[in-house]
Amino acid sequence: MDLTxxxxxxAFRDExxxxxxxxxxxxIRARLRAGHPPRKQDTVTWQRILNERGWAVPHWPRQYGGADLGQVERLILLDEIYRAPAPLPQVFNTNMLGPVLMKFGTPAQCDHFLPRLANLDLWFCQGFSEPGSGSDLASLRTAARREGDHYVVNGQKIWTTTAHLADWVFALVRTDDGARKQEGISFLLIDLKTPGIRIRPIRSIDGDHHLNEVFFDDVRVPVDQLVGQENRGWDCAKFLLANERTGIANVGLCWERLDRAREIAQQTTQAGRPxxxxxxLRAEIAALGAEVRALEITNWRFLLTPAEQARVPAFASVLKLKGTELQQEINALLARLAGPQGLERRDADELAHGPLTPRYFYSRAASIYGGTTEVQNDILAKALVG
Structure with a gap:
């Protein structure tokens, strides 16, 4: 197969x-290069710049403000954003909710929300997981009771990424207790300024605030903020999760972080020698580079091989597993190279190496989000034994 x-x-890559x-x-470039996560305003600023070219949502049709790029061009764009390094477009807007609205939303919902999602005029978060309802998502208990032109929502969501930054949440809620659990769920868009919503932070091991608990207490949501049909929200969720797991190998990110490790190794001295x-150390970095290159070739094979041959869950699981492993190994190398200077916190800009040790801790979560390592291994095992 020709992978060139x-x-x-x-020409597109050069552009x-x-x-x-x-x-x-x-x-923004300097902050990310040092290892800091992008601030909210960094993401907003850069996404709006990308949106001038339709590159904030490159996979969306042009009629909705996208660039209608093919898979190869999208991967080129994603890798170059990672390697810059620059903030990624806000994933809940661009890769999750946007495609769901195009498939299941009303014309009025598409007209109102899609331009605002692309330009990041509204920041959405995802309200799916609940206490005791993570991997078994269909067992969720947050309830929405219909009262006239509104749903009244009560319950709790957890592990809600960026809820403290967000304007709205798209949430799965139970609208029929008597139905089979996948059949009694609906998909709602909820303004987080609505009375009755409380957001409580969850601090993660890196000391930062990414995650939240979100509580709903008699929250009134207009019926026209239902996406798709009542009690058919599981269809939206399955479609969304398929979009969530694309591009999870993060090859460009691996290359950028490995370049940063090489740079630190060349600039840092010990006993008077770099x-x-x-x-x-050079052999270790070279070996990691070979692993990233192998992942990159595998990723290209996944894109360029006909769907009926390669676009199967087992193939995607290989990308997820190996991409996660490499991200974690490279982050561990960066933390080791940075030494004490890698302990820098996000709000302290005076140290040279940024918060590389906290970023290493945060990278441990890559084994969980987008499908846990254990689930991916199960998928591969089933594929191997037939």
């Missing part, structure tokens, strides 16, 4: 690189 880029694809070089603000002089 065509002339047109190389993307030139655009990022010219338009990405220097302070760390880069250690042949064992």
């Amino acid at each position: 880029l065509t002339t047109e694809q190389r 993307v690189r030139a655009f990022i070089q010219a338009r990405l603000p220097d302070d 760390l880069w002089d250690d042949p064992k």
Whole structure:
């Protein structure tokens, strides 16, 4: 199989690189290069710049403000954003809710929300997981009772990423207690400013605030904020989760972080000599580079092989497992190279290496989100034994 880029694809890659070089603000690039996660305003600023070209939502049709790019061009764009490094477009808006609205939403919902999702005028979060209802998502208990032109929502969500930054949440709620559990669920869009909503932070092991608990106490949601049919929200959820798991190998991110490790090793001295002089360290970085290259080739094979041959869950699980493993190994290497300076917190900009040890801790979650390692191993085992 020919895995080289065509002339047109190389030209597109050059166009993307030139655009990022010219338009990405220097302070955002420097902050991410040092290992800091993007601030909310970093993501908003950069997504709006990308949106000028339709690249905030490159997979969306042009009629909805996208660029209608093919799979290869989308991967090129994603890798170049990672390698810049620049913030990714807000994933809950672009990869999750947007496609769901195009498939299941009303024309009025599409007209109102899609432009605001692409330009990040509204920031959405995802209200799916609940206490005791994570992997078994269909066992959720947050209830929505119909009263006239509103649903009245009561319950709790947990592990809600960026809820403290968000304007709205898309949530799965139970609208029929008597139905089979997948059949009694609905998909609602809820304004987080609605009375009765309380958000409580969950601090993660890196000391930062990514996650939240969200409580709903008699929250009134207009019926026209139902997406799809009542009690058929599981259809929306399955469609959304399929979109969530695309591109999870994160090859571009691995390359950028490995480049950063090489840079730190060359700039940091021990006993008067650069760390880069250690042949064992150079061999370790070279071996990781070979692993990333193998993952990159596998990712391209996944995209370029006909769907009926390669686009199966087992193939995607290989990408998820190996991508997770490499992200964690490279983050561990960065933390080791940075030493005490890698303990920097997000709100302290004076140290050279950024919060590389906290970022290592946060990378441990990659084994969970997007499908746990255990679930991916089960998928692979079933594929191997037939």
